[in-house]
Amino acid sequence: MYSKDDMILWSMIGSMVIDIGKIEVLAFSPEYLFRIFKKSSELGVNILNENYNEVLEVIGTLKDGMEKEKIKNFFGDFRLLQNLRKQIEKEKEVMEKNEIKFITYFCSNYPKKLRKYKIPPFVLYYKxxxxxxxxxxxxxxxxxxxxxxxxxxxxxxxxxxxxxxxxxxxxxxxxxxxxxxxxxxxxxxxxxxxxxxxxxxxxxxxxxxxxxxxxxxxxxxxxxxxxxxxxxxxxxxxxxxxxxxxxxxxxxxxxxxxxxxxxxxxxxxxxxxxxxxxxxxxxxxxxxxxxxxxxxxxxxxxxxxxxxxxxxxxxxxxxxxxxxxxx
Incomplete structure (x- = not known):
């Protein structure tokens, strides 16, 4: 359901950083973000496809709270997602230049042991x-x-x-x-x-x-x-x-x-x-x-x-x- 490009996008979202005073933190809780990804996968809904009703369907299954509202606002901002998608080709160019390979959560050669943990990586980039x-x-x-x-x-x-x-x-x-x-x-x-x-x-x-x-x-x-x-x-x-x-x-x-x-x-x-x-x-x-x-x-x-x-x-x-x- 999620393509390899989609999975690169998920890894980009998971790596977004914001400044809080003198420290930097991830924009989203990794655990909460992975729950959104996993629930959407189970439901067969690609929430990166600019359908806000489907976004709400997936997010609505999770508990209420500040994190839920942040996620809802982010995945509802399709212009932001479109801008992030433009970065995917740049990441692939960097991979080609530096001989970097990658496997995603859905690949058969993705280590099975990682899938049993609370917050497995969306993508493993490797040399x-x-x-x-x-x-x-x-x-x-x-x-x-x-x-x-x-x-x-x-x-x-x-x-x-x-x-x-x-x-x-x-x-x-x-x-x-x-x-x-x-x-x-x-x-x-x-x-x-x-x-x-x-x-x-x-x-x-x-x-x-x-x-x-x-x-x-x-x-x-x-x-x-x-x-x-x-x-x-x-x-x-x-x-x-x-x-x-x-x-x-x-x-x-x-x-x-x-x-x-x-x-x-x-x-x-x-x-x-x-x-x-x-x-x-x-x-x-x-x-x-x-x-x-x-x-x-x-x-x-x-x-x-x-x-x-x-x-x-x-x-x-x-x-x-x-x-x-x-x-």
């Missing part, structure tokens, strides 16, 4: 090898702070990766400085393919620019660079939050090397727990301080690969030993 659905089941997401303070972090990561490499097919991370970089480099060293999830369009300059060579190395070793952001759009803080969610969706396990009380790692962690992913947290003082906050309980730390082996024995299903209570 490099297509995502391997089977190998995604044997993946880990190695993340953490951009400025790790503790000693021995690389040795710890290498010990884990060396012991896990026989069963590990993908490392999924965000190409960021610090812990992400450590995870990418060590897994590449042991022949594990990498998926770098970016908070920007793939036609814009790689962020951070220091990792342009790392991005090339990932692609050169059979990996993938992926984003749900339309290709022409540059990096934004709000897109990095979307990136963190997608990392947790794609990976089966999460390894936190080091983190502060705030930041992208905590966003990834929350999604991982909500989706019942298995989570490993490196046992160091700074992590113990962060994860002993009042709103978090029953956290277990790991010091070596033997701890991971024990966790996997105790949890035969891909679930976590830890429970978090977020305020």
């Amino acid at each position: 490099g090898r297509e995502l391997d659905e089977d190998n995604l089941e044997k993946s880990i997401c190695i993340v953490g702070t951009r400025k790790p303070e503790s000693q021995g972090i690389e040795e710890f990561t290498e010990e884990l990766v060396k012991n896990m490499k026989a069963d590990l097919k993908y490392n999924i991370s965000g190409l960021a400085l610090g812990c992400d970089f450590i995870g990418h480099k060590i897994t590449l060293k042991y022949g594990i393919k990498n998926i770098a999830v970016l908070g920007q369009g793939l036609g814009s300059e790689i962020y951070p620019k220091e990792h342009m060579d790392l991005a090339k190395e990932i692609l050169g070793n059979g990996g993938t660079i992926v984003s749900e952001i339309p290709p022409s759009l540059k990096i934004k803080g709000v897109y990095l939050l979307q990136r963190n969610r997608l990392q947790a969706y794609l990976a089966e396990e999460l390894l936190i090397l080091e983190t502060g009380r705030k930041g992208g790692t905590m966003t990834t962690l929350k999604v991982a727990f909500l989706e019942k992913k298995r989570v490993y947290i490196r046992n160091i003082k700074i992590n113990q301080t962060v994860f002993n906050l009042k709103n978090i309980s029953k956290v277990t730390f790991i010091s070596s690969y033997s701890d991971i082996k024990l966790i996997k024995i105790l949890t035969s299903k891909p679930n976590t030993l830890f429970t978090f209570e977020f305020s």
Whole structure:
């Protein structure tokens, strides 16, 4: 029902940003927007086709509220939608120029696991090898702070990766400085393919620019660079939050090397727990301080690969030993 061009348009709508004071936020709640998309798909109604009665039919099935009124006004503004449609050809030109491919929610090769989550991407734009659905089941997401303070972090990561490499097919991370970089480099060293999830369009300059060579190395070793952001759009803080969610969706396990009380790692962690992913947290003082906050309980730390082996024995299903209570 929705064409590939329509799906690019959905991804553009989902990436629209507005300014609120000193911060930027998405124009629409991603969860609410996806509900509109899914409901219209179930009803067989293309609400991008400039029929306001059909728009109202779909939106009328959802709960009332401020978000509903925003959505109603937006999808009723057909001139705005027409202007957005003009941008589709520009996005396709950027894709062709930069060898960017894409798959949509309706494509047969769209990862099936993504469809079961609360806010799956409308489109996955990617460079490099297509995502391997089977190998995604044997993946880990190695993340953490951009400025790790503790000693021995690389040795710890290498010990884990060396012991896990026989069963590990993908490392999924965000190409960021610090812990992400450590995870990418060590897994590449042991022949594990990498998926770098970016908070920007793939036609814009790689962020951070220091990792342009790392991005090339990932692609050169059979990996993938992926984003749900339309290709022409540059990096934004709000897109990095979307990136963190997608990392947790794609990976089966999460390894936190080091983190502060705030930041992208905590966003990834929350999604991982909500989706019942298995989570490993490196046992160091700074992590113990962060994860002993009042709103978090029953956290277990790991010091070596033997701890991971024990966790996997105790949890035969891909679930976590830890429970978090977020305020």
